[in-house]
Amino acid sequence: MIKTILFDLDGTLLPMDQDLFTKAYFKRLAVKLAPHGYEPNALIDGIWAGTAAMVRNDGSCTNEEAFWKCFRGIFGERVLRDYPLFDEYYRREFQQVAEVCGFNPEAKRTVEELKGRGYRLVLATNPIFPSVATESRIRWAGLEPQDFALYTTYENTGYCKPNPAYYRDIAERLRCEPGECLMVGNDVEEDMVARAVGMEVFLLTDCLINKQGADLSAYPHGGFDELRRYMVESSR
The missing domain is CATH 1.10.150 (DNA polymerase; domain 1)
Structure with a gap:
């Protein structure tokens, strides 16, 4: 689960x-x-x-x-x-x-809904920026750093995507099993690799990055509506 x-x-x-x-x-x-x-x-x-x-x-x-x-x-x-x-x-x-970034209210709605349903949320952004830049980008998305139990920055992390060890490290720090985690991301190479450590994955396709032309049918995928439906079905 x-x-x-x-x-x-x-x-x-x-x-x-x-x-x-x-x-x-x-x-x-x-x-x-x-x-x-x-x-x-x-x-x-x-x-x-x-x-x-x-x-x-x-x-x-x-x-x-x-x-x-x-x-x-x-x-x-x-x-x-x-x-x-x-x-x-x-x-x-x-x-x-x-100014060059967008805004999707569905992102905020989804985070708030899933948090309200009791899920622990982690911001698993590639930790190549300092915390001040990461916290700013969180707010650009209409969210707050405290919405997340952990957000990875270059100060608090020693791995990067697409190294599977990045995801394993998060699970260890949260003291949870990888199989209890779902990784949601838009980059096939960097985000879907979480499956390699035993995590479930969902590919968000709104701003899809698929440099290798991978077959998307290999992953649950779609927009935020599909993600919310996926979570409802997964909890049954």
Whole structure:
């Protein structure tokens, strides 16, 4: 029986075009840091390198530590001095990125309905952002961080999607069996891999990402209406 529901954020609870989001994110970050000696293209390459370091992380450190170790290796010790600039960016300029994201009231309705029915909810967003950015995106979706028993950020997690260990780690931290969990997400590769550790899955198709052209019939799928019906049927 499903007791815990894991939700992806970007493209799931928060509608978005991933490419538009990434471009808006990098554009504003480059404008913020260019006056402080960070050449835009080099900065973006450095962010991608740090992201790759987080994706490779094996849990031996937090993703935050993995990112800054890589980033410091590229730009030197000055990044430690400039850390407050990055934090300020997420608290100020990053908020404008909400302009390229959508809003779906069905996401909020679904979360509230499932929470009201007693399910424990987890925000299982890929933990490559600091908590301040994750909390902001939760609010852009019309929700609050406290709606979730856990939300993964680069400070509190040492794995990334699509590593199955990311999902296993969540189950262990919540002290529950993977088979008691349902993962809801829009990315076939990153979210449906939760099945590999024994979790149930539901593919939300509103902002579908299916880079490999997988057969969707392999997964329960649909929009929020279908998800709610699926949960009703699963509880019988």
